[in-house]
Amino acid sequence: MPFHKDTFDRISEDKRDHIFTIAVSEFAGKGYAATSINQIARKAGISIGSMYSYFDSKEDLFLAVVDKGYELLERVFQGLRQEGPFREQLLELLNAAVWYAQRHPDMNNLYLSMMTEELAPLAMRLSTQAEKLSVDYYQRMLRQAVERGELRQDLDIPLAAYLIDNNVLLLQLACSSGYHQYRMQHFLAGRAEDKQKLADQLCDIIMRSLA
Amino acid sequence: MPFHKDTFDRISEDKRDHIFTIAVSEFAGKGYAATSINQIARKAGISIGSMYSYFDSKEDLFLAVVDKGYELLERVFQGLRQEGPFREQLLELLNAAVWYAQRHPDMNNLYLSMMTEELAPLAMRLSTQAEKLSVDYYQRMLRQAVERGELRQDLDIPLAAYLIDNNVLLLQLACSSGYHQYRMQHFLAGRAEDKQKLADQLCDIIMRSLA
Amino acid sequence: MPFHKDTFDRISEDKRDHIFTIAVSEFAGKGYAATSINQIARKAGISIGSMYSYFDSKEDLFLAVVDKGYELLERVFQGLRQEGPFREQLLELLNAAVWYAQRHPDMNNLYLSMMTEELAPLAMRLSTQAEKLSVDYYQRMLRQAVERGELRQDLDIPLAAYLIDNNVLLLQLACSSGYHQYRMQHFLAGRAEDKQKLADQLCDIIMRSLA
Amino acid sequence: MPFHKDTFDRISEDKRDHIFTIAVSEFAGKGYAATSINQIARKAGISIGSMYSYFDSKEDLFLAVVDKGYELLERVFQGLRQEGPFREQLLELLNAAVWYAQRHPDMNNLYLSMMTEELAPLAMRLSTQAEKLSVDYYQRMLRQAVERGELRQDLDIPLAAYLIDNNVLLLQLACSSGYHQYRMQHFLAGRAEDKQKLADQLCDIIMRSLA
DNA sequence: TATGAATGAGCCTTCATTCAT
DNA sequence: GATGAATGAAGGCTCATTCAT
Numbered sequence: 001m002p003f004h005k006d007t008f009d010r011i012s013e014d015k016r017d018h019i020f021t022i023a024v025s026e027f028a029g030k031g032y033a034a035t036s037i038n039q040i041a042r043k044a045g046i047s048i049g050s051m052y053s054y055f056d057s058k059e060d061l062f063l064a065v066v067d068k069g070y071e072l073l074e075r076v077f078q079g080l081r082q083e084g085p086f087r088e089q090l091l092e093l094l095n096a097a098v099w100y101a102q103r104h105p106d107m108n109n110l111y112l113s114m115m116t117e118e119l120a121p122l123a124m125r126l127s128t129q130a131e132k133l134s135v136d137y138y139q140r141m142l143r144q145a146v147e148r149g150e151l152r153q154d155l156d157i158p159l160a161a162y163l164i165d166n167n168v169l170l171l172q173l174a175c176s177s178g179y180h181q182y183r184m185q186h187f188l189a190g191r192a193e194d195k196q197k198l199a200d201q202l203c204d205i206i207m208r209s210l211a
Numbered sequence: 212m213p214f215h216k217d218t219f220d221r222i223s224e225d226k227r228d229h230i231f232t233i234a235v236s237e238f239a240g241k242g243y244a245a246t247s248i249n250q251i252a253r254k255a256g257i258s259i260g261s262m263y264s265y266f267d268s269k270e271d272l273f274l275a276v277v278d279k280g281y282e283l284l285e286r287v288f289q290g291l292r293q294e295g296p297f298r299e300q301l302l303e304l305l306n307a308a309v310w311y312a313q314r315h316p317d318m319n320n321l322y323l324s325m326m327t328e329e330l331a332p333l334a335m336r337l338s339t340q341a342e343k344l345s346v347d348y349y350q351r352m353l354r355q356a357v358e359r360g361e362l363r364q365d366l367d368i369p370l371a372a373y374l375i376d377n378n379v380l381l382l383q384l385a386c387s388s389g390y391h392q393y394r395m396q397h398f399l400a401g402r403a404e405d406k407q408k409l410a411d412q413l414c415d416i417i418m419r420s421l422a
Numbered sequence: 423m424p425f426h427k428d429t430f431d432r433i434s435e436d437k438r439d440h441i442f443t444i445a446v447s448e449f450a451g452k453g454y455a456a457t458s459i460n461q462i463a464r465k466a467g468i469s470i471g472s473m474y475s476y477f478d479s480k481e482d483l484f485l486a487v488v489d490k491g492y493e494l495l496e497r498v499f500q501g502l503r504q505e506g507p508f509r510e511q512l513l514e515l516l517n518a519a520v521w522y523a524q525r526h527p528d529m530n531n532l533y534l535s536m537m538t539e540e541l542a543p544l545a546m547r548l549s550t551q552a553e554k555l556s557v558d559y560y561q562r563m564l565r566q567a568v569e570r571g572e573l574r575q576d577l578d579i580p581l582a583a584y585l586i587d588n589n590v591l592l593l594q595l596a597c598s599s600g601y602h603q604y605r606m607q608h609f610l611a612g613r614a615e616d617k618q619k620l621a622d623q624l625c626d627i628i629m630r631s632l633a
Numbered sequence: 634m635p636f637h638k639d640t641f642d643r644i645s646e647d648k649r650d651h652i653f654t655i656a657v658s659e660f661a662g663k664g665y666a667a668t669s670i671n672q673i674a675r676k677a678g679i680s681i682g683s684m685y686s687y688f689d690s691k692e693d694l695f696l697a698v699v700d701k702g703y704e705l706l707e708r709v710f711q712g713l714r715q716e717g718p719f720r721e722q723l724l725e726l727l728n729a730a731v732w733y734a735q736r737h738p739d740m741n742n743l744y745l746s747m748m749t750e751e752l753a754p755l756a757m758r759l760s761t762q763a764e765k766l767s768v769d770y771y772q773r774m775l776r777q778a779v780e781r782g783e784l785r786q787d788l789d790i791p792l793a794a795y796l797i798d799n800n801v802l803l804l805q806l807a808c809s810s811g812y813h814q815y816r817m818q819h820f821l822a823g824r825a826e827d828k829q830k831l832a833d834q835l836c837d838i839i840m841r842s843l844a
Numbered sequence: 845t846a847t848g849a850a851t852g853a854g855c856c857t858t859c860a861t862t863c864a865t
Numbered sequence: 866g867a868t869g870a871a872t873g874a875a876g877g878c879t880c881a882t883t884c885a886t
Contacts, residue, residue: 007866031329033244036859047868048861058860109328115390116327117320118242123390131397159412162398163378170377179326179334186342187373201370209420218849247876258851263878429845453751455666458880469847470882480881531750537812538749539742540664545812553819581834584820585800592799601748601756608764609795623792631842640870669855680872685857 001127003064008054019044019054023065028106031113032062032122063125066114069107070126076100077133086145087207090164094199097168101175102195108176134165142210151210160210167202171195214275219265230255230265234276239317242324243273243333274336277325280318281339287311288344297356298418301375305410308379312386313406319387345376353421362421371421378413382406423549425486430476441466441476445487450528453535454484454544485547488536491529492548498522499555508567509629512586516621519590523597524617530598556587564632573632582632589624593617636697641687652677652687656698661739664746665695665755696758699747702740703761709733710766719778720840723797727832730801734808735828741809771797775843784843793843800835804828 008016022044026035037058041051055061076096081089101108114123138161145151173180175195184192191198219227233255237246248269252262266272287307292300312319322341325334349372356362384391386406395403402409430438444466448457459480463473477483498518503511523530536545560583567573573582595602597617606614613620641649655677659668670691674684688694709729714722734741744763747756771794778784806813808828817825824831 010866029328031242031244031327033242034329037861038859049863049868050866052861053866113327113329115384115388116242116324117240117389118245118324120389131394135397156412156416158399158402159416162395163413163416165398166377166381167374169381177326178328178331183342184373186346187376188369191369201367202374205367205370205374205420209416221849248878249876259878260851260880261849264849269877432845451750453664453666453749455664456751459882460880471847471884472845474882475845535749535751537806537810538664538746539662539811540667540746542811553816557819578834578838580821580824581838584817585835585838587820588799588803589796592802599748600750600753605764606795608768609798610791613791623789624796627789627792627796627842631838643870670857671855681857682859682872683870686870691856 003060003067004055005053008064011054015046019046019051020065020068023061024069024104024106024110027062027065028109028113032119037061059122059125063122066110067126069104069110072104072107073100074133077137080137082141086141086148086150086210087203089141089145090206091199091203093164094168094171094202095196097172098175098195098199101172105176108172112173112177112180135161138164145210155210163209164206167206171199171202214271214278215266216264219275222265226257230257230262231276231279234272235280235315235317235321238273238276239320239324243330248272270333270336274333277321278337278339280315280321281337281341283315283318284311284341285339285344288348293352297352297359297361297421298414300352300356301417302410302414305379305382305413306407308383309386309406309410312383316387319383323384323388323391346372349375356421366421374420375417378417382410382413425482425489426477427475430486433476437468441468441473442487442490445483446491446526446528446532449484449487450531450535454541459483481544481547485544488532489548491526491532494526494529495522496555499559502559504563508563508570508572508632509625511563511567512628513621513625515586516590516593516624517618519594520597520617520621523594527598530594534595534599534602557583560586567632577632585631586628589628593621593624636693636700637688638686641697644687648679652679652684653698653701656694657702657737657739657743660695660698661742661746665752670694692755692758696755699743700759700761702737702743703759703763705737705740706733706763707761707766710770713770715774719774719781719783719843720836722774722778723839724832724836726797727801727804727835728829730805731808731828731832734805738809741805745806745810745813767798768794778843788843796842797839800839804832804835 019040023040026040026043035058037051038048040061041048051061055064076099080092080096083089113119139157142151142155142157142160146153146155146157170180170184174184174192175181181192188198191201230251234251237251237254246269248262249259251272252259255262262272266275287310291303291307294300324330350368353362353366353368353371357364357366357368381391381395385395385403386392392403399409402412441462445462448462448465457480459473460470462483463470473483477486498521502514502518505511535541561579564573564577564579564582568575568577568579592602592606596606596614597603603614610620613623652673656673659673659676662668668691670684671681673694674681677684684694688697709732713725713729716722746752772790775784775788775790775793779786779788779790803813803817807817807825808814814825821831824834
């Protein structure tokens with residue numbers, strides 16, 4: 001089930017983190033195919049022999065890294081409060097997305113590359129998918145707000161969840177990916193810098209669709 | 212200025228198209244780094260020598276292909292009508308995006324991979340950017356609708372344009388990319404199949420933000 | 423017998439010279455193996471097709487070029503006067519060598535590369551060798567000077583000829599080859615610049631061996 | 634500073650020598666450009682992968698080889714005695730040159746190719762130059778002989794050193810290079826075979842210039 | 845005769861993976 | 866368990882040469 005070998009569990013957490021940090025940065029910057037596992041080992045200061053005693057293959061190293069990132073992301077989601085006014089929940093969500101992307105930009109860019117056809121075969125080997133979590137999360141949040149009367153009764157909840165996620169996703173990507181940052185700037189110019197404020201304004205406009 | 216050599220202009224259009232078709236499919240499916248120009252040549256039934264007499268490098272072949280796709284996309288955009296009720300314009304836009312993505316799925320997936328950090332350096336060599344076009348297009352469309360009184364006077368036009376584009380982009384990607392199709396299905400289940408109908412519903416929910 | 427095809431005789435002398443000039447410069451600068459006949463054609467402004475209608479192969483082009491250079495060199499030698507005081511003949515010879523090397527530096531460097539083992543197989547295809555000429559020339563010159571009583575009676579004529587040619591050869595190479603120029607400068611510093619004066623001084627010191 | 638990687642230091646001396654032997658022979662025989670590092674690896678019985686774990690590039694392999702040869706040559710020079718009658722020192726020098734060239738003919742031919750314009754860029758990357766050593770060596774030898782009254786007081790020492798080196802160089806090359814051997818035979822016929830005797834006669838004729 | 849597109853062997857180099865120490 | 870030398874398939878690219886137009 002895990003993508004690493006037992007040996008990897010036995011080394012110090014520092015060393016594990018170090019290897020992951022280097023790996024994420026390489027994979028995120030160069031893409032899966034153009035990244036060399038030998039270079040990751042060299043940069044991480046361990047031998048390739050060790051690398052292969054921790055992971056069965058380049059593919060597994062990659063998946064282990066991505067998986068670790070998903071865990072982190074999950075934890076962020078799970079830390080969000082599930083109550084209070086809908087708008088505040090939405091804002092918190094957007095801010096969490098921004099925070100995560102700014103805190104782990106390489107990891108965030110790795111997700112971006114996972115969306116690519118090139119990595120579809122690899123993505124299929126992952127059991128955890130961010131989507132499952134968020135769909136449930138959104139839909140519950142929306143349902144409760146409708147029940148509370150904060151949002152209109154005839155709201156198309158699945159579609160609303162999708163719409164929200166679209167914007168969360170692209171806001172989040174704009175915090176790490178060169179392309180999405182550039183794209184946002186084209187639309188919003190200077191306003192793209194203050195992500196906090198932008199999240200707030202996005203809340204406003206999204207709320208209008210739902211209320 | 213063009214990414215191909217003169218020689219490429221001199222071969223038959225059929226052959227040119229054939230090479231492009233193969234190349235788009237390979238690049239889109241495997242990503243830039245994992246794609247071999249030698250294999251593209253083999254699959255296209257021409258010698259590598261010829262390939263290199265058409266393009267100076269793998270990089271140029273890639274850019275030539277992407278550039279051609281941008282042209283196509285531009286033409287689609289320019290074919291849209293610039294008048295009539297806003298909702299109808301928006302719907303036409305969404306449908307055009309869907310149509311393009313379904314007609315040229317490989318090309319569409321190539322754009323997806325261009326968003327990756329890995330390809331940022333290559334993206335910079337491209338002069339045409341889809342973004343420039345769409346920003347202007349959206350903003351004009353919105354401004355006119357506000358003037359006509361179809362949309363509310365205090366609309367934050369740049370943000371609205373960004374919001375719309377977010378949804379157009381992800382709808383479009385859901386038509387070709389395995390990941391985005393999968394993501395949409397998670398949110399919308401069976402409704403993800405009928406993109407026409409979905410576009411209509413997206414129109415509705417987006418309109419609420421703007422009106 | 424000639425290294426070019428008949429077709430080459432039929433084009434204008436200007437064109438022939440142009441092709442040769444480009445070829446000499448490329449071969450001399452990059453060496454035989456690293457020089458591309460296609461690039462010579464391109465730089466000379468003719469098609470490769472034409473190139474191959476003038477010469478059967480890269481090898482033949484090379485040999486044709488070298489052969490032409492030998493002819494030039496022969497003519498220089500044959501223009502030297504065969505009488506007068508020995509010292510003056512020797513000086514004239516040294517000056518002629520310098521003149522030729524400065525006038526045709528690329529050609530001169532081509533000879534240098536012909537001395538290489540790499541080109542021994544090609545050198546063997548050449549009928550004209552500079553050596554044959556010079557051996558006879560030197561020996562006659564020396565014999566006559568001995569007979570005239572200008573040089574000592576017990577002079578080892580073949581060895582003297584060899585000694586002279588050694589110095590002529592290296593002086594000549596110092597006029598075109600980066601390496602030999604550099605080598606001379608190491609020995610003679612600033613004096614390496616004025617080749618005329620140097621030739622005169624070399625005459626002096628060589629004459630002492632012979633008189 | 635060295636042209637090889639650390640890995641190369643760690644393999645057995647036999648293997649190192651074997652690789653060098655093959656490499657020298659290939660480079661000397663075919664020239665730098667026409668030599669394939671893959672073929673060197675094959676002939677040496679190692680994989681290309683290994684070759685590239687020893688040297689960063691073909692260029693570095695070449696320079697490593699040449700550098701090793703320079704070291705050898707230096708050692709030969711440094712082994713010569715710095716005292717005794719000048720003529721004997723000169724003879725010893727000529728004999729050393731002959732010995733070296735006959736012992737390491739490929740290496741000697743490599744020097745020959747280093748004199749070529751083609752390899753000037755590579756030569757520049759070498760720190761050790763045979764010239765520096767020999768200039769000093771010659772000049773000291775000559776100066777001392779002048780002081781001892783063995784050579785004439787008005788001797789042009791730099792020019793004398795250059796003259797000597799010219800003859801040493803070409804004698805040395807005649808021991809390994811097909812061309813220079815051929816050239817010498819043209820001048821000296823059968824006498825070219827007994828290099829020992831020839832060195833002695835060269836000493837005689839050179840001494841006349843200096844005494 | 846002149847052209848230049850086409851060919852494909854072969855070059856330099858990289859990299860995932862194995863395995864002896 | 867850790868190391869890193871060894872392997873060789875495969876990739877991007879060049880170039881001498883041929884041949885249809």
